[in-house]
Amino acid sequence: PPSAPTSPERTPPVLLFQVPAEYTETARREGRQGEVLLAVEVDERGSPASIQIVRSLEAGLDQKAVEAVRKWRFRPALMGAQAVREVVEVKVRFHLANAPSPHGPSLKRQTKPRN
Numbered sequence: 001p002p003s004a005p006t007s008p009e010r011t012p013p014v015l016l017f018q019v020p021a022e023y024t025e026t027a028r029r030e031g032r033q034g035e036v037l038l039a040v041e042v043d044e045r046g047s048p049a050s051i052q053i054v055r056s057l058e059a060g061l062d063q064k065a066v067e068a069v070r071k072w073r074f075r076p077a078l079m080g081a082q083a084v085r086e087v088v089e090v091k092v093r094f095h096l097a098n099a100p101s102p103h104g105p106s107l108k109r110q111t112k113p114r115n
Contacts, residue, residue: 009079010084013075013076023094023096027060027061032057033095034061036062037055037090037091038053038089039090042085042087045076051070069092
């Protein structure tokens with residue numbers, strides 16, 4: 001009997017270039033630290049097509065995180081050899097220089113790929 005057709009392998013986007021998020025003066029003065037969680041739709045060219053705030057830190061830092069991620073570039077997700085859109089979760093960490101060092105940004109593939 002003929003075998004069932006296999007679907008092409010899907011590979012997630014890969015971060016190639018990032019711009020660090022800047023602190024707001026108020027957040028720096030108040031010593032705010034933490035992370036903003038964003039859902040970023042990476043288009044077929046590897047650019048952020050849409051950005052949604054999933055978990056907020058505070059309004060000013062949320063906006064700074066979105067502004068920075070808009071400038072990021074990715075290798076797009078692939079379905080076989082075809083570039084496709086995919087949503088990934090991005091954590092943007094805000095860390096003051098005199099505090100212990102955090103990890104860099106992290107990418108996590110969302111469980112439901114978008115077509």
